[in-house]
Structure formats: C-alpha cells, structure tokens
Amino acid sequence: MxxxxxxxxxxxxxxxxxxxxxDNAATAQKPQTVIDAINSFYTEDCANAGRSMYTMSTLLKTRLEDARSRVATFIGARPEDICFTSGATESLNLISLAWGLNNLKTGDEVMLCLEDHESAVLPWFHLRDQLRIFGIKIKLLPIRMHEHGDYELKHIAESKTARTRIMAMSHIHHLYGLDMEVKEVRRILGKNILIALDASQSVGHCQVDVNELPVDFLAFGGHKMFAANGVGILWVSPKLRKKLHPVIVGGGMKIDPSGKKLKIQSNTLANVLESGTQNTPSILSLVPAIDFIESIxxxxxxxxxxxxxxxxxxxxxxxxxxxxxxxxxxxxxxxxxxxxxxxxxxxxxxxxxxxxxxxxxxxxxxxxxxxxxxxxxxxxxxxxxxxxxxxxxxxxxxxxxxxxx
Ligand SMILES: Cc1ncc(COP(=O)(O)O)c(C=O)c1O
The missing domain is CATH 3.90.1150.10 (Aspartate Aminotransferase, domain 1)
Incomplete structure (x- = not known):
C-alpha cells in the first residue's frame, strides 16, 4: 500500500x-472523486431523479439505483433490503419509529447501553415517549458497560426477560474503540430478540457483511466512509420488512384505492421508508467512495x-x-x-x-x-x-x- x-x-x-x-471517527476526508461526483451533479446533471420523463431525469434514477446496488453489494445485502437516509442518525431513528412504533406493546422491553452514542440511544427514549401518548408503556433496560469498555455480557444475560424485544448496540465503539462482540451478544440473547446494530464506526474500516453479522437492522452513514455528508443507509432483514410502517410520507407513496389508508408497497425497503426527493448527489458520491475503498x-x-x-x-x-x-x-x-x-x-x-x-x-x-x-x-x-x-x-x-x- x-x-x-x-x-x-x-x-x-x-x-x-x-x-x-x-478526527476520523467524527468524519473522514473526501477523495477528489467524491468531490467530483458532487460537483458534476450540480454542474452537469441536475434534475429530479426519476420524477420526469426526459433522459437527464430517468438516467439519474438509474444511477441512484446503481448506487443502491453498489452499497448493498458492499455490505453483502440485496438492493431491495436497503434504503437511503440522511445519515446514521436518521437510520437509527427509523428503526425505532418504523419498527418500534408499530410492534411494541405495553410491557415490552428495549435493551440498550447508556454509554453508546446518543444517536443510537436517544431514539429509544423518544419512542418510549411517543408510545406513552397512545397509552403504551414500554420499558428501557440499560445494560452496564464492563470496565474494559465492552458490554457486561453477564448483565445482558441476567437482564433479558420474555418481554425483551430488541437490543440496540454498537459494532465498534466510537470512544472506547472496541469491537462490541455482536456474535456473543446474539448467543446470549437467543434468536428471538432483535438486534439493531450501529455500524457507524465499522463500515469502511473493516469488513461488514450482513450475512456474517447476526443482526436484524444495520445503520451507518456515508460521511465516515469517504462519501459526502447527508447520506446514510439502513439495512433491514427481509423477514421484518412487512412489519415496518412508513415514518415520513410524501412523493412516491400512494393512498389505498379505498382512500382510507396508506398503500404500503412492501416489495422493497425503499418503497416503505423513502419518500420525497432524495439527497441525489450525496447518494451518487457513495459509488466513488466505495471505489476508493475497494482500490485499496x-x-x-x-x-x-x-x-x-x-x-x-x-x-x-x-x-x-x-x-x-x-x-x-x-x-x-x-x-x-x-x-x-x-x-x-x-x-x-x-x-x-x-x-x-x-x-x-x-x-x-x-x-x-x-x-x-x-x-x-x-x-x-x-x-x-x-x-x-x-x-x-x-x-x-x-x-x-x-x-x-
Ligand atoms: C457510533 C456512532 N453512531 C452514530 C453516529 C451519528 O452519525 P451521524 O451524526 O453522521 O448521523 C456517530 C457519529 O459520530 C457515531 O460515531
């Protein structure tokens, strides 16, 4: 090298x-190819991707979907199982709102660690407060951090109950720099408790493959893996897609012919969770970012x-x-x-x-x-x-x- x-x-x-x-855990610097991708979108290709029928617009839509396939392949996933977001923070919020708001009942529990990044922890506090408005009371189970800087595995084993539905955890810790042992955590949790993994500090740093990681949700942002700011990715295990409900609705979504409810096309994750004009240049910048990573x-x-x-x-x-x-x-x-x-x-x-x-x-x-x-x-x-x-x-x-x- x-x-x-x-x-x-x-x-x-x-x-x-x-x-x-x-300060690379805060953000990574950008190679010229990523800067060029942003620049060329605004100087040569600026249109709304896929909204109109002229070539510039349809071509952009094709390039967006190519970028989706590229990112999906990069993490061993299928394009229909990922959606674009504005960053890791939005991806993590979508897990709690699109899944949590629709699947948790009074008495259900969410495990988390208060020494994780706020973006991975606060969405569950927010969800707890949102559910309370509808009279649903969930419980948050904070897991202790071991003095070594990884999760206290014994405490996870002791804390889980029949009502524990999900654990939110990080892959590589953003302050302590350790691999948080997701395979061990899965072994302790068993197969019925979902795992939402914050992979903000691992993607682009080490191999991240959803086929190898025993998780149900995986969230990360583009800017820490050399792409532009303003784009993130959420992968959701296909078995959960039908359990999600849209959070932000708008352009690209439909109302059921009865006019009574939202028509949810759950054939792809993007159909459930993406709406409105996406951050096209930043999404496109993921391609040169991955090219850069793969060139090394x-x-x-x-x-x-x-x-x-x-x-x-x-x-x-x-x-x-x-x-x-x-x-x-x-x-x-x-x-x-x-x-x-x-x-x-x-x-x-x-x-x-x-x-x-x-x-x-x-x-x-x-x-x-x-x-x-x-x-x-x-x-x-x-x-x-x-x-x-x-x-x-x-x-x-x-x-x-x-x-x-
Ligand atoms: C572990 C971890 N999770 C989540 C985030 C949030 O990422 P962003 O602010 O890019 O949405 C960060 C960013 O520092 C992080 O380090």
Missing part, C-alpha cells in the same frame, strides 16, 4: 500540508488501521501521566480499530486539545456524544484512518512529550 498515493487523492491534504487530521481493499484498510492504532497506543503508553479511557488499554490493544481515548493527570483535556490544535493536530476533546456523559467525557480522542502515517503519530507524541507539564 502506497500511503503517498492514497494521500494524493485527497485535496485537503495538499491544501493543509502542515495539518494532521486525527477493505482488508488492507483494516490491517493498516490496526497497525497504526497499535503503534499509537504503545507510544502513548510511554508518556508520563497518561490515563486511558476504557477500551484498547484494557486489552493491550489486541486489535486496533483506529480509536484511542485518553487524558493526562497533570493537564486539563481542553488545554491539551488547545495545545495540539496550536500545532495543527486535530483531535476530538471533551464532548463525545455519549448518552451518559459523566464517565466518558473529558477524554481526548485520536481517531485514525488509512491515510494517516507513522510520521504523524511520531509528531503527535513529540508535541505531547515536549509540551506537557
């Missing part, structure tokens, strides 16, 4: 040659991130006063997924972040969108992707070593 060649495909690195971007190879990306994470971890470990968050440190970085969070006993996190920023090293600090703030906040998070280098890591370590009190 030629890192210089990879970096040369990202105009932002030429624009800011002295900046080190270590997802396994090479995963190995590179693993190598860089380990290197970063073993160098950070040497720094005086370092305190790691739960996560990679507890397992001696057995496998690195690109996320390491830490702070220093002798310096406030905000000050360290400001110090790094003054050296053009961009990391995340303080607020990490954790639902449960107290424990997880106040960490610096360095997050890596395939274009990061050993030299950048060495520079980070040098700046910390030379400037920390």
């Amino acid at each position: 030629n890192t210089n060649h990879i970096r040369s495909q990202f105009p932002i690195f030429a624009q800011h040659p002295d900046t080190i971007f270590f 190879g997802i396994n090479t990306i995963e190995q590179t991130i693993d190598r860089l994470t380990k290197s970063l971890y073993f160098q950070l470990k040497q720094l005086p006063g370092i305190e790691f968050s739960p996560g990679v440190d507890r397992c001696n970085c057995a496998h690195g997924y690109g996320v390491i969070s830490f702070r220093f006993a002798q310096a406030a996190t905000a000050d360290v972040s400001a110090l790094l920023s003054s050296h053009n090293i961009l990391v995340r600090a303080n607020s990490h969108c954790l639902f449960k703030k107290a424990k997880g906040d106040n960490y610096l998070r360095v997050s890596l992707h395939v274009y990061n280098t050993e030299q950048e890591i060495a520079h980070l370590i040098e700046v910390l070593r030379n400037n920390l009190p």
